[in-house]
Amino acid sequence: MTALILLSLHILILVTFTTRILLRDDLSPQARLAWFVVLMVLPYTGFLIYFLFGEIDLGNKANTRHEMTFGLIRERAGSLMGAPENTDRMIDLTYRPAFRYAASINGFHPVDGNKAELMADAAETTARLIADIDAAENYVHVLYYIWLDDTTGVDVAQALIRATKRGVVCRAMADGLGSRAFIKSPHWQAMKDAGVKMAVALPLDQPVRALLTSRIDLRNHRKITVIDSKVTYCGSSNCADPEFRVKPKYAPWIDIMLRFEGPIVAQNELLFLSDWFQATDENLDDFMLTATSIEGGFPAQIMGDGPTERKGATPQLFANLIACARREITLTTPYFVPDATVLEALCSAAHRGVDVTLVFPKNNDSWIVAAASRSYYRKLLQAGCHIFEYKPGLLHAKTLTVDDKVSLIGSSNLDIRSFDLNYENNLMLQDDEVTGGICDRQMAYIEDSDPLYLQDVLDWPYRKRIWNNVIATIGPIL
Known part of the structure; x- marks a missing residue:
């Protein structure tokens, strides 16, 4: 009798979760199949895994607040987001489709x-960043996914305290x-005590809400620093x-950072403010946003993605930019679990004669991602791409360069987590000199890599x- 009850319960749960998966229009066929595999292979554990990680939705309240926030930004600071006609005026014909697509995501042109x-390296990044904070006159805005209480983390915290004082x-x-x-550390409290305005993105102190309304691992993966509307990293x-x-087993982390000046700073700041408003009730009227052009400067635009934006925006952007390539593509990423959109775009580019080079870590801190990637x-x-480890x-550098002319950098990896789960920030630019510098850095990575044939x-x-x-x-649901 007990066995019959357990069997009936198992069938009921299986039917319930299967029906739920089939009713979801936001899932790709591959993701549905992956979830079916999980439910079948792990009869009871699979249900729990789906309950914890199966749904990608922050809830109506978060979606409504996101729409309201960007509506307010467009109303009061829309001129800083650029105009649609800028793409035809500033961007070469070949690459306009990618820039137009990026603009369709948040409205940044x-x-x-x-x-x-x-x-040059992490040391220069930290030194320049702290020097900029120490030189700040009006305000400093920072947002980090990972903030550690190590030398860099403490030095930045102390610089913010000095600026506030x-x-x-x-x-x-x-x-x-x-x-x-770090949020629980004395350094976080010291910043609060000094008067630094603090906020936590997607806090962990609401576990019931997270369990009932969404995946528990939706994160803000952005890395944004803005100083006086003049400088951004x-x-x-x-x-x-x-x-x-x-x-430490996988160290050192090899990153790439650029310091920007010009109107792109204001766009990155607006993206920061969209997150700040989500976490606080501060009014946009409290901010003075300006944009100063630099003579002879290049065109660029910001793109932000996340679970409150439309699904598939980031892989479609990558695919659009890959499709624009005429001669060569070089891509570096630590986590490569692409969806079919990006995978087929890379293969088709190689098939049509574009020189496609991909650089990944040889030793990945995620054994799951490493296996899926390979x-x-x-x-x-087989398509003709070149792979280096x-x-x-x-x-850890996330870069995509096209034809030595266009670059895409930022926080997005080429995996489902960045595509669907995380809030990410990226910057796309068109400039021979800057792209050439990034290409040189990519070449340095390749020189320290093993080729895979x-x-x-x-x-x-x-x-x-x-x-x-x-x-x-199970890559579609990693």
């Missing part, structure tokens, strides 16, 4: 008159999960030492290939 400096308005925001230890670096002591190597290599540390993959043991493909089967 290309703005001209920007300049950028590529930071001399009358600069400082706003600091960190993700509730990625920076959970954009790239892959968190507020942490490259030794990244929470995962399941795609054979298809990519970086050896000296964990290559098709025969290498074909020679992998069967157990390794089977394992990679098993993990890739």
Whole structure:
């Protein structure tokens, strides 16, 4: 009798979750199949996994607040977002589709008159950042996914305290999960006590709400610093030492950061404010936003993505930019679990004769991502792509360069987490000199990498290939 009851309960739960999955129009066929596999292979644990991680929705309240926030930004600061006609005026015909698509996500269009400096390494990034904070006259805004209480994290915190004490308005925001230890540390409290305005993105103190309305692991993965509407930093670096002591086995973390001046600063600041308003009730009237063009500067635009934006925006942007390539594409990312949109775009580019080079870490801090990533190597290599695995540390730089002319940098990885779950910030620019500098950095990564050839993959043991493909089967829901 007990066995019959358990069997009936199992069938009821299976039917309920299967029906729920089939009713969801936001899932791709691959994701549905992956969830079915999880439910079948893990009869009871699978239900719990789906309950915790199956739904990607922050709830009506968060969606409504997001729409209201961007509506307010467009109403009061729309001129800083650029105009639709800027794309035709500023961007080469070949690359306009990608810039137009990026504009369709948040409403940020290309703005001209920007300049950028590529930071040499983590030490220069931190030194320049702290110098800019120490020179701030009006305000400093920072948002980090990971903020550690190491040398970099403490130095930035102390710089914000110094700025606040001399009358600069400082706003600091960190993700509730990625920076959970720092948020509980004395340094966070010291900033509060000094008068720094603090906020937590997606806090972890509301577990019931998270369980009932959404996945519990939706995160704010952005890395934004804005100073006096004059300077912004954009790239892959968190507020942490490259030794990244929470995962020292894979250190150093190899990041790329650029320091920007020009109207693009205001766009990045508006993206920061969209997150700040989500977490606080501060009024937009409290902010003085300006944009100053630099003579001879290049065009660029900001793109932000997240679970409150339309689904598929980031992979479609990557696919659009890849499709624009005429000669070469170089891509670096630590986490490569692409959806079909990006995978087929890369393969089709290689098939039409574009030189496609992909650089990934040789030793990844996520064994799941490493296995799933390598399941795609054979298809990519057969299409004619070149694959390199970086050896000296964990290559964390997220870069895409096209034809030595257009660059896309920021926080987005090429995996489902960045595509669907995280709030991300990216910057796309058109400039020969800046893109050339990023290409040189990419080449330095390649020089420290091992090349992977098709025969290498074909020679992998069967157990390794089977394992990679098993993990890739659930790739759409990783």
